Amino acid sequence: MNVSKSSATKHILKYLLSSFMALTLVLLTACGSGSSGSGGSGKDTITLGMVNPPASFNPINTSDIAGQFAERVMFDSFLDMTSPMKFQPKLANSITTTDDQTYTIHLDPKAKWTDGKPVTADDVVFTFNLIANPASTVAVGSNLSTLEGLDTSGKLAKGQTAIPDLKKIDEHTVSFKTKAPVDPNYIKEMIGTKIITLPQHVLKNIAPKDLANSKYMQAPNVTDGPYKFVTYNNNAYIQYKANDAYYLGKPKIPKFFIKIEQASNLVADLQTGAIQANASGGIGDIPYQDLSTAKGLKNVTTTIHKQIGFQTMQFNTKTLPNPKVRQAIAYAIDRPQIVSKLLKGQGEIIDGPYTSLSPYLDKSLTKYSYDPAKAKQLLKEAGWDFNKTLNFVVPIGNLVRQQSGDIIVQNLKAAGLKVKETTYDFPTIMQKGAAGDFDLLLIGFTFNLDPDVSALYGPGGTYNFMKYSDPAATKLLAEGKAEPNAAKRKVIYNQLQAIWEKDMPVLTLYSNNEIVSISKDLSYGGPTPYWPGTVANFQKWAFKK
16 A cells, blocks of 8 residues: 555654653653552552543443443442343442332442532432433433333433433432333343443533533543543543542552553563553453463463454345355355464354353354355355355454455355455444445444344344344344343243344354453452453452552
């Protein structure tokens, strides 16, 4: 690729600025070490390495994982999920129900905002109604969509501002009602761990339509988490300081930094002690080619964890309407080669939207093995026009995914298919996906542990770029979401996995393992084996004495 002189100059200036920012952070970190006046360990700053910069600090309108993580340093959810289906109290002591339809949130009465005011039921009611307000721009609306009076996007009808049956019971107790009985684990995950309460006394005079662009959402100055926001130096670092009055205990370390850097720099920074851990979770992953180096470092402990996220290839079911053609393409792709060559064996091949971490994975399903002869046979049976060229769209940014695209092209050509691969930045990919401007499209997802994946497979789903719609599957998706009994839900989602395997609207390619390196100087902290649990106890992160 040719680079113009102007572009090159900009690139150099950008590089110098980035280097200066990184040096500034290192100096800040170095100055922090040993400056503690507590007379304790002499180490008063923990720094975490992250690859993705946060897109926002708006707790109700952040769709990116990096932003959600950065917020959780300073804001608390009601609960945390420290391992699959294991919930830990946080802002709420518990979320209870007696009929699976009326739920009660019991707030911790000790919880306070950083300005000293208590976190109350009024704050919770304010936040829920704010999310449901048609004028608010939010990313968590669907989390409330099961509540009575809200539509499928979690919004009230135009002109309404209060959710029916959302009640303040007392200063620290709130109840709400769902449209029908719902699995309590669904409520605990989708509301308990995903909804962040906002301070009513700070935000009540801001119009909902203006909240997303408010000064507060750029630099939250009244929060309820273990650390307080100090500053965000764009694309370089986020600085926090301890909330000494934190209701779950004063943080062990006074200062917390998130350093934003290239993935290729993570191992070097771990070695020098510039960072104490990588963020992992898809927002701070160590490249697989650096795994042996990371394992060889004497000052860190490196482990490998499975995850619930996965990569897919979506089929445009309008341009490829015959399931037999989609099945043929699935057989044509050498997924074992992707895992062995690109992931260095650090991943698993999955068939369907659930990885081996999910309790809803149906392990009895027949898998699509690599079988190019069967692919050719199915294509002939389907009457495929071998002169047709497939429009294969690949996003840039995720290097492994890009490289998997090249392998897939080779595999498809080996099966006799013509294919044209084009790459785009992620925003363009989203536009092309929504417009159906593709035959095959690569894209990755990390959904919830809850099995509801209507956003991918449901008609009108946010990520259903395939335009997939099957009446039986749609009916089962609705039944699965509404079924309160976990065992009965398992039966429903087994049926769905069988339908999706046959229809093949999307081929799940692989789920890559996560490499986590944590400094041996830490006595507690760093990404956990079940990554969502990472955010549960920031106040306990500490150096060894």
